[in-house]
Amino acid sequence: MTQMPGLLDTEAIRKDFPILDRVLHDGHRLVYLDNAATSQKPRQVLDALAEYYERYNANVHRGVHVLAEEATALYEGARDKVASFVNAPSRNEVIFTKNASESLNLVANMLGWADEPYRVDRETEIVITEMEHHSNIVPWQLLAQRTGAKLRWFGLTDDGRLDLSGIEEVITEKTKIVSFTLVSNILGTVNPVERIVRRAQEVGALVLVDASQAAPHMPLDVQALGADFVAFTGHKMCGPTGIGVLWGRQELLEDLPPFLGGGEMIETVSMHSSTYAPAPHKFEAGTPPVAQAVGLGAAVDYLTAIGMDKIAQHEHAITEYAVRRLQEVPDLRIIGPVTAEDRGAAISFVLGDIHPHDVGQVLDEQGIAVRVGHHCARPVCLRYGIPATTRASFYLYSTPGEVDALVDGLEHVRNFFG
Template identity: 50%
Template structure:
């Protein structure tokens, strides 16, 4: 990768890093501001996947031959690398297909416990009619619908912490809602629409006082902030490889070791068992008990390479770069007449992301106009319909940057939005 000086990540550093990304290096006029949807991949990640498939491809945890043994070692080394990146032990990291699958794993495993599976160890997870699951009005559908389904299966009640008119969590309502009947509190670390950072410490403290489990959607934080799941105190956390410079088709679930080993499995089949008879089966300890079937070996190795890349750049440097970017996005876009930026305004901290609405124009039209100028953004409800409905809009345009985003790219975006306002203003 490109060698960087020891100073904080600068605009020149971001420009130099762009050369490490083949798609960006080969598209010098592309202003890619859709990192919140999926990240571009540095050559180091592409090379790691390709090298394994060309020279080391084999099934893991199955064969006794040399190739299979080496593949298993690389697969487990990747687990250790990714676990350490988020402050976890390797036994506490489960590979999943993506973050959505990780959250569903927790929800369905709790559902299995509630149906009587898992024995006495699983009693702590069992939900009954009248128990409560608390989420927030900020949630991505992936951290809402699984809990809706779990409530429907168990008779539990789903409640949510509302946001105010600016999109900030109403913590006085959190204090009222999280109580004696609360069994699960699930919330996003960073809003994928607003870019704002949740008060994790306060939410975890409320959940602990109630004896409830905490489930953190860390998709928009792990790629952009230094994250230590143990320091955060959460019980479970989910994140996705493709948002953090890694491959698609892989995500991870962190779970405290004693909890993972007490949860009954979700997917069942080969490679997650110790003994099988025609009548019953016994399961391996975590993480293997949640990894039935053929695993995403090349993707895990690619994700470990992505983690190595992020670590070499330095997550504190990336976070500082993106915090400044997020503040500039929010303030500069809000300064354009006819543009409304969603969420609390600076100095409220955010990652390098801002969603906005242009008066008299649909988000899809804004996205098309920007695309015509070589600017790639996300349009729609960003899998967060309830939040958009609360804020009084059906859709928004989201610009999200990352470690390669430069000042020049932000200038191009702002110029494109100003042109969109003028264009749609004339049409009105």
Template identity: 65%
Template sequence: MSRELTGVLPELEVIRKDFPILSRTVSGGHPLVYLDSANTSQKPQVVIDTMVDHLERHNANVARAMHQLGAEASEAFEDARDKVAAFIKAPSRDEVVFTKNATEALNLVANTFAWAEGELSIGAGDEVLITEMEHHSNIVPWQLLTQRKGATLRWFGLTDDGRLDLSNIDELINERTKVVSLTWVSNMLGTINPVAEIARRAHEVGAIVVVDASQAAPQLPVDVVASGADLLAFTGHKVVGPTGIGVLWGRKSLLDQLPPFHGGGEMIETVTMERSTYAKAPHRFEAGTPPIVEAVGLGAAVDYLTHIGLENIHLHEQAITGYALEGLATIPGLTVLGPLDATQRGGAISFEIDGVHPHDIAQVLDARGVAVRAGHHCAKPAHARFGVQSSTRMSSYLYTTPAEIDALVEGLEYTRSYFKLD
């Protein structure tokens, strides 16, 4: 099936050599075909080397140690903040808060809104709006908030082709709406949502817009101001960075109004036995020793992606995704969940095959060296909307080749034969 694809990164083979894990074999000598990047991306050698160099030569705590190593660690940590700010086109480095992942970032937002006073406070009669395609990390925190505060949780439904149903947007976004929180790109359906359009409508009623960009940041150029977001979260391990590091961006004026999330070192101005006063953002939200080497690794990761160009990565993802959709369409009994237009979706494609459990599909593929994910992908409500408990998901990235998609399709053909579906 492999053919020449328009949009595929011309230096693809060079890029692949940057990722040492892609050269290994698995499952009885099969070459690794890694199609689980929506779960976690692989890491280029430069990220690995940068983290090792920091640990070997500059390891110390930040903003505490009054010696050269401490100064070097602090400089490296804050340089990473500068790099992330540039990556997402943030107006100020002080708008970038480091967290341990996007889940913590979203929980930070929901909890600080629960504790906020004045115009940011949420209570009985107020509404929080999410969508039916959210990752659990952008559902559960808002459920907890609205339950604790007596507010109402509402959501956009989904159309049959896996897009947001915006037919009742004027009903759902109204004068009672305090927060609209939604994913930019669905981790299950692949759908790219019209975030800026929804943000404009939300701002008309004075609502705060929170965007989960965990799947967008790896594959789309992100401009936080142009997106219309007031707060935006993503995670390092999906943008070829390490685990244990996430990002919360917020408008400075908004961050300065939010109360602290965690209490401890470095988030304070002064502490007495009676009361404490708090540092300004971003340090107000970074209590305790932060993930220092992880932040340094994330800085190297966004440098790497910036060098390749997010516009180029996006075109590559569209080309590979379109090729994958063509290949999946040749498999009898296979149904894709989500949009079928590669220009309207990201690189995660969830699907079912009649008569085969998703876990069995993943296991058979794994035996052939093809790594995919099976389950509900932390998106149970979206699966329920389409009447399925789980699905198999393939997800490509900047290092994915057409030949790897061919290996997936061949593996699925073998799966049908293995389970005697022909």
């Protein structure tokens, strides 16, 4: 095929990812297309994790010995890197969590326990969307059940976009929080943040953006987004598991109550009461994920050195090619946008009446790793009347050849099931 403009030097990049050299069943080389679930890790991140445990391992903040001070410097240095990566006005606005799910739950619980004007109660409403990951549905359902607040949501159009035709009726003066994904993990849709944020601000509602499928793939500027909170996770952006991020506006973090109590998040403790440390430590009770934060800092260094704008261009080219090639497969239906415009690098599809689990299993026998199921977004499957989908998702090391391997593999699936 003709070389596509915008592609990264994947031959060089792939050398940084040892797992991509794996040979699987019957000599098939791994074709890893499950990046929306988790990304692979470059050697630079693996080395940073090993070096931390081999040379610097200690608990942070409290010790005065050399190892404790070095570990603290590495941990807080990772916070500085993340703050720069998302263009946060202050490093103190970056809270480390264990994943994006915890970040989303943190905000939901803060609002449930908050004083006015932030408190969610039976007189208020919560707004989400039908395309959310379960991590951005269940916490709000729990909050609504606990407080009596009403949960509302935006539906989906037939082509996989948010239906914002009734935005003034959904986001009203009763709305306290609007929480939505920047990029859908199942549909690949890139949502119109500016329009949603503008309406939320008109009625004085807070905005939380789930950027789990955005932070790894495109430049993320929390100031440009205009949201009040932004959540994402490390393991989807070349970092280790066990580390997530919540960014929040400084004044909100100062006013809102903590979710977890314990060591490090306190200022003073007596048997009668406690006072809390300033943000971000106010929201980081107990021993934090130190090694994981160091690994995330190394991942940020790695992605920044390549350039998030270049990564976005590469993925757009790969996605555009993949959408076109997949539409050449007989009986294949893409669930979501069928062009590369305003879409990310996750493509879900169904293949005739072949169950996605069968599609995934036959592809796996050819060394092709995809995701099957409802991708923690079951309401989307219900909306489109399907039990599940097969999902192929791409990243900075994905190649046109891997797209071709997927298409060839799907032809094998069709032949296998006759």
